[in-house]
Structure formats: structure tokens, C-alpha cells
Amino acid sequence: MIARVIVDVPSRQTDRPFDYEVPLALEGWVEAGSRVGVPFGGRVLQGFVVGVIPSEASEVDMSKIKPIAELLDPLPPLRPDLIELASWLSVKYCCTMIAALQAMLPAALKGKAERTVRLSESFEEQEPEAAAAVLLPDGLREWLRRSGPVKLDTLRERFPDAGAYVKAAIRIGLLEEQVAIRDKVSIRKVQTVIPPVDREGAAEALAAWPARAGKQRDVLAFMLDAEGPVPLQKLLADTGTTGSTVKALVDKGWLTMREVEASRDPYAGRTFQRTEPLPLTEGQQEVLKWIVASIDAREPKPYLLHGVTGSGKTEVYLQAIQRCLDQGLQAIVLVPEISLTPQMVERFKGRFGDAVAVLHSRLSTGERYDEWRKIRERRAQVAVGARSAIFAPFESIGLMIIDEEHESSYKQEESPKYHARDVAIMRAKQHGATVVLGSATPSLESFAAATAVRPSGNNGAGGGAPLLLAMPDRVAGRPMPPVTVVDMREELQGGNRSMFSRTLYAGLADRLERGEQSVLLLNRRGYSTFVMCRSCGYTAACPHCDISLTYHQKTRVLRCHYCGHSENAPSACPSCESEHIRFFGTGTQKVEEELAKLFPGIRVIRMDVDTTTEKGSHEKLLKQFGERKADVLLGTQMVAKGLDFPYVTLVGVVAADTSLHLPDFRSAERTFQLLTQVAGRAGRHELPGEVVVQSYAPEHYAIQTAQHHDYDAFVREELAHRRAMGYPPYCRLILVTMSHEQLPLLTEVGDRFAQRLRDAALAAGVYGRVDGTSGPRALDVLGPVASPIARMKDRYRFQCMIKYRGNVDATALLRETIRPFMEGSEGRGVQFGIDVDPHMIL
Numbered sequence: 001m002i003a004r005v006i007v008d009v010p011s012r013q014t015d016r017p018f019d020y021e022v023p024l025a026l027e028g029w030v031e032a033g034s035r036v037g038v039p040f041g042g043r044v045l046q047g048f049v050v051g052v053i054p055s056e057a058s059e060v061d062m063s064k065i066k067p068i069a070e071l072l073d074p075l076p077p078l079r080p081d082l083i084e085l086a087s088w089l090s091v092k093y094c095c096t097m098i099a100a101l102q103a104m105l106p107a108a109l110k111g112k113a114e115r116t117v118r119l120s121e122s123f124e125e126q127e128p129e130a131a132a133a134v135l136l137p138d139g140l141r142e143w144l145r146r147s148g149p150v151k152l153d154t155l156r157e158r159f160p161d162a163g164a165y166v167k168a169a170i171r172i173g174l175l176e177e178q179v180a181i182r183d184k185v186s187i188r189k190v191q192t193v194i195p196p197v198d199r200e201g202a203a204e205a206l207a208a209w210p211a212r213a214g215k216q217r218d219v220l221a222f223m224l225d226a227e228g229p230v231p232l233q234k235l236l237a238d239t240g241t242t243g244s245t246v247k248a249l250v251d252k253g254w255l256t257m258r259e260v261e262a263s264r265d266p267y268a269g270r271t272f273q274r275t276e277p278l279p280l281t282e283g284q285q286e287v288l289k290w291i292v293a294s295i296d297a298r299e300p301k302p303y304l305l306h307g308v309t310g311s312g313k314t315e316v317y318l319q320a321i322q323r324c325l326d327q328g329l330q331a332i333v334l335v336p337e338i339s340l341t342p343q344m345v346e347r348f349k350g351r352f353g354d355a356v357a358v359l360h361s362r363l364s365t366g367e368r369y370d371e372w373r374k375i376r377e378r379r380a381q382v383a384v385g386a387r388s389a390i391f392a393p394f395e396s397i398g399l400m401i402i403d404e405e406h407e408s409s410y411k412q413e414e415s416p417k418y419h420a421r422d423v424a425i426m427r428a429k430q431h432g433a434t435v436v437l438g439s440a441t442p443s444l445e446s447f448a449a450a451t452a453v454r455p456s457g458n459n460g461a462g463g464g465a466p467l468l469l470a471m472p473d474r475v476a477g478r479p480m481p482p483v484t485v486v487d488m489r490e491e492l493q494g495g496n497r498s499m500f501s502r503t504l505y506a507g508l509a510d511r512l513e514r515g516e517q518s519v520l521l522l523n524r525r526g527y528s529t530f531v532m533c534r535s536c537g538y539t540a541a542c543p544h545c546d547i548s549l550t551y552h553q554k555t556r557v558l559r560c561h562y563c564g565h566s567e568n569a570p571s572a573c574p575s576c577e578s579e580h581i582r583f584f585g586t587g588t589q590k591v592e593e594e595l596a597k598l599f600p601g602i603r604v605i606r607m608d609v610d611t612t613t614e615k616g617s618h619e620k621l622l623k624q625f626g627e628r629k630a631d632v633l634l635g636t637q638m639v640a641k642g643l644d645f646p647y648v649t650l651v652g653v654v655a656a657d658t659s660l661h662l663p664d665f666r667s668a669e670r671t672f673q674l675l676t677q678v679a680g681r682a683g684r685h686e687l688p689g690e691v692v693v694q695s696y697a698p699e700h701y702a703i704q705t706a707q708h709h710d711y712d713a714f715v716r717e718e719l720a721h722r723r724a725m726g727y728p729p730y731c732r733l734i735l736v737t738m739s740h741e742q743l744p745l746l747t748e749v750g751d752r753f754a755q756r757l758r759d760a761a762l763a764a765g766v767y768g769r770v771d772g773t774s775g776p777r778a779l780d781v782l783g784p785v786a787s788p789i790a791r792m793k794d795r796y797r798f799q800c801m802i803k804y805r806g807n808v809d810a811t812a813l814l815r816e817t818i819r820p821f822m823e824g825s826e827g828r829g830v831q832f833g834i835d836v837d838p839h840m841i842l
């Protein structure tokens, strides 16, 4: 038997399967999807088996074929459908197969960790043979019982024929796979307090407790009621005491403390209030009807659900998922990383309990792997997660939901530069699944596709335009909040130099008085924390990259975001020696200071990159706000998404248009989306809400249409612009970046590459200008020009933009043309990067 293996070498030259012999001892174990160690160029490298063929079928001379050296996991981590999906990814996004495969797997499966196998508890309870429906090898049970956890290799050597049984048994939980992951977070220890051993004695002592040690009495009473060990943190929080009180009781011998290993399940110990399906509004019913019919039909079908903020999209998702589970199918829900808060998780865990696996990047490697295994071992039927959860290894997916589908975080910015929406549509075809793209502000690409404005031809994964479903009203007839736009130029003329307009000031004062809450958004796109000299205009820039350094107030350090270069902040201007060098700290900090000045005693929670770096801090801040421990939630983009707090009645946008004038064709779209999303946080429950937007360009259509909650008007205007300029969705883009230390060489290679590409397009009969009015089929190559960040890490950067429309196979054309540059000698050391459907134009 021959295994075809993709070897873990991140190079184009080796981007193809290599043939290896499957040794006899591994025959029952290795299959398509297995991860193996293979000899390659004198070393043993990791690789993935993408296919198994009979020895005769190999085109390689048998004498040259080497055997697989080792098997790395008992169960193949990849499923056949995922291998197929990886091929599709590598073609569509011009990436290597190994990059595509690795994008689908949790980090724990990338390194080499020792795997052991042992009996699980349920092994003894069930009839292990009947349950696995595979013959239980003689003696295996006794041997495992005796030896405890055994290494995979030892198991294989002792029971070479047990492959089929072991795999089936792990899948259904009779056997357990364990992995030693070097993962700091996974061995977190917590202090717990053990209740008094002599309960009666403690109770007596309590009755006679001296009155002045009241706190100690409270703690002891609490511990007497406890059924088992209580985490110290919880004890302190619940009794409102400090560690020294508990310590005093420990010293007196009533309590003991012990360090225990904290569970890796980040949601363990948290009880989620079970929720029942809500009776749906008419709008929700109508939408659900379509989705359910589609799930039942098991035809791959995408829907675009355009539901205004607060229209109850989540309840529709929940009931659609229920349908899926009733049919024995699984569901994937994607949520933008940043809104994957406990509030969001709670909604899914509350309805489906342990059937939910949660995947996001704030989990440690070990935690993520545990959640992933829940899916693979069929212990979870619903995966809720950020972008990469779209690769959840389910067997039969019935439904994939992408909430806030317009979010740019669904596009991965490193290779493979995939978009989760396109992956979902492709997976839907494999599984006969329904896709629901939900948003209050759908991306122009999705909206245009759904309304058949599709002059760009093949969309996304190739055809299958989504059907448009709409929920134009909020639940329970609640009104959309009125939006006031304040012209900040007039404020300045009127003598108001503060960053708050009189309207916003009055609104905040009003909320403080009534004990209601406000959300303040500072649009930070295009805003940065930099250093500038007020005398000579000097700005601190990175010596290796053409970009300003970012100022970090906490450490008083200037840092480059691209290469990591850092230096101490200067006290005088390095250029003119003036003292008037100013540090423009994060905008949010300034707003916070101003709030404290204007409203003494105001309680502000600030949420930005500085306050949310620590794991779990984002959640903690939101929880505090939800418990009304603050009057104002102040933050960047983070506060705009998915929050649902009943006492928020005012939303203020401090500076609406910082993102409006960026040299990016999506800047109006992003501004409109941000304003609409943040406005949607107000008045979602009984209390009516209000929104104040401060702007220096109040006449701009993105702001005007956001003011009137008028998505359709925005889209009409924006599409007209895109058509006139020849931008997506009227065409499609591929960005090719090139970099090298030497500018002349880069220029030469860049020009040659662009010319080759033009020639190829010409030969294919598609070369031509692409704008809103050009013909149905054309491809144009713009550039090369210097990238907006013209130098990074001491390398000069150029870029070419490929624009095309109609059914032009642009990626094929590009792949062919770029091959001698990336793999052969033509590139002369220039690094090439390809971004299909780029989101970051800057």
C-alpha cells in the first residue's frame, strides 16, 4: 500500500503529494487524513496522508519509495471532506496545500506531542465490542486495564491489528486519547478552601464566636454550608472578605487551603440558565420557514438574512439549529472574534448545553484542542467560534451560520488568506448544508449577489447566489433609536472647544441623573498613538519600516507594529531639541480624562487594546458594565458589536468620520456599518434609546443614511460609486505584493512580472480596462507601484493589483505566470505574496 503524503515544508517547489510505503505494521492504522512522520531530505518531517493507493498505482519506482516512519495520532485528524476542501482552498487562494491543511487544525496538532491511549470510564459500563461494532482484540482490554495510559507506539506494537477497533472506540468515547501539551495555561493552579473536617466542633465554635471577629464568623458559616471545596476567589467574592480573614481561620485550624489544578474547560463550573424557544414574531417565523425548508431538503443553499439591529436574528439562529439537531445534523455558528463574549456564548450554551463546543483564540492551545475533540468525537453537535471554526470536523453539517457577515475579521490576513463566507459556501456543497449569512449591514458583495447585481460573474465559491431574507423591524414593535448628527464645525464656531458637543454633553448628564447607561464609541480607524513635535513637525518613525511608531503610555516606549522595533520615548525633539514634543496617547484615554473632568465621580469602563490584552479582560469589563457597575462604556470598535444591555439608552459617537477618508474603497461602507451597529446598541429593551453622532462631514451619505437607518439608500449610493470607479462588486481584485532589500532589483523583477501577466491576459484574449462600464469579460493589471507602507523590516515593497470581471479564471492565469517567479530563478530572491479578494488594501 502506498500513502500519498503532503509534507510539512512551506515551499512551492514541494507543494505536491509524495509517495511513501505503508509498512505492514501500520496498515490497519494509516488512512487518508492521518498525520505521519516521513523521511524527507535526510530528516523525519511531519506530513498528512491525502490518499492511499495500491502499490501498483504509484508512478514512482518502488525501489525509491521509502516507508512511513511513524504514526502521530491514533485517529486521523482530517476527514476526507476536509482534504478535498484544502485542495479547493489552495487553488482559489493560491496557497500551498500544507498551509491549507494546517489552517484547518488546532495548534496542538502542529507540534509533536506524545500521545497516549487509555480506557475511559464508559468502557466498563457499556459492552465495548457491541458499541464499537468492531471486534475487540483478544487481551486488549485486560492489557489496557493493567497498564493504564499507554503510548500509541507501544499499543501499536503490542496489538498491530487493533487499528480499526482503537479508532472506532476513540470516536465513541470508549477509549481516550491524551496529549501532553506544553501549555502553560493548561496547568493553571487555583487555591481552594476545604470545609472544616470537624463540622460539629466548628458549629459549636461558631455559636460562641466573639462578636468583634464578625468577618471570620461569616466565612466559617459560609464554609459550614459548603458541600465541598470552594475556590478561594469565590469565597472572597461571596463573603466580601479579604485573604487575611481566611488565613486567620486556617491558622486557627478550622479551614485548610489546597492548590488544585484548574479545569481546562473554560466554561466548566459555570451554569448556564437553560432557555426555552421564544414564541417567534411574524417576521422571524417567515424567515425561519425558509431556512427550515432548506435544512430539510438538504440542498446546499445560501441565504442572506438582512435583519436590523435588535430584530431577533439570534432567536432565528437558535431555532434553526434546533431543527438541525432534530434531524441528526450538526451546525456551525461563526461570530466575529471580538463579539464572542460570554453573553453570546451563553445564548447558545443556554439553549443547547453541553452539545456546544466553543472555539476562539483566547483559549489556550490545550483548551482549544479539547473543544475540537468534542466535535470530532461527536460529543458536541454545535460549534460556536471565530473564523477558523468553519473547519470544525463534523460529519454531516446541516447548517452554517455566519453572524455579522460583513465583518472583515472573517477574512484571514495570513496565508491561506481565505474568507470564511466562501469556505462556508463550499462546505455547504459538500454536505448539502444551508448557509445563513446574517447582518444588519450586509457587505456590499453579499447584498449585490443576493439581489442579482452580479456583473462580476462567478461569486465566492462559484455560483450559488444567496437568497435575500429580510427582518426590517425590531422585536415587539420597538422603534429604532432616533439619531442626531451634530456638526462639530458649528460647535467650534459656537465657541465649544471640548470634544463633546452640547447635545452629547446634555445627553450624558441626563443619563447620569436617571441612573441609565451610555456607550461611547471613538472611531479609531485612521487614528493612532504617535509622537509629534509641535515646533518642527517631526514625527517618530521606525528606522526599518516607513511607518510612524506607536506610543505605549504604560511603558513609555515607542514601538513599531510591523517589525517590533522599540525605543524609549524621547524627552526632547530629536530633530530640533524643542521641549514641545507631544505624545498623542490613545484617543480613548483622552476621552476618559475629559469625562472625569466634566462629570466628577463618573464611573467609566474603558475598553480598547490597552485594557483588553489580558486573557478574559474583555469579558470581565462587559460583565461589570452589565451589572451596572459603570455609567459609561467607552471604547473603540469593540463596543459596537453584539452587545445587548437593557439600561443602555444613549449611544454617542465621538468622532464619526476618522475612517471616512482612508484611501480604501471600503471606507464609506465600513463607516456606515460601524455607525449603524453602534447605534443599534441603544434602546433594545423597554427603555427607549437615543444616538448622538459627532461629525466633521455630516453631509456625507454614509453618515446621512446611517442617521436614518436606511441601508437601502446607502447601498444605492455606494453601488453607484463603486460602479463609477470600477470597484467590487463590479469587479474582483487580486493583490500581489513583492518585497526585497534592494530597490533596483525589486523594480526590475516587478516590472517583468507585471508585463508577463499582461502578455498572458492578452494571449488569453481577456486583457483590457476594467471599470464600471467595460465589457463583460476583462482583466487588467495595475502597477507595480510602491505599497502604501513602502518599506517594512528593511525590505522595499511593491504591489500589483489585478482587476477583473466576468468569468475570467484570473487565479489560474496568475498561478501560471507567477510560477517561474516563485519557484524558479526569475524571482531572484523577491518574495511574492498573493491575496485573493483582499480586504486590507492599505
Ligand SMILES: Nc1ncnc2c1ncn2[C@@H]1O[C@H](COP(=O)(O)OP(=O)(O)OP(=O)(O)O)[C@@H](O)[C@H]1O
Residues within 6 Å of the ligand: 278, 279, 280, 281, 284, 307, 308, 309, 310, 311, 312, 313, 314, 315, 439, 440, 475, 476, 642, 643, 644, 680, 684
Ligand atoms: N420572538 C421574540 N420575542 C421576544 N423577544 C425576543 C424575540 N426574539 C428576540 N427577542 C429579544 O430581542 C432582543 C434582540 O434580539 P437579538 O439580540 O437576537 O437581535 P439581533 O437581530 O441579533 O441584533 P444585532 O444585529 O443588533 O445583534 C434580545 O433581547 C432578544 O432576547
Ligand SMILES: [Zn+2]
Residues within 6 Å of the ligand: 542, 543, 544, 545, 560, 561, 562, 563, 564, 565, 793
Ligand atoms: Zn518597523
Ligand SMILES: [Zn+2]
Residues within 6 Å of the ligand: 533, 534, 535, 536, 537, 538, 573, 574, 575, 576, 577, 578
Ligand atoms: Zn522638533
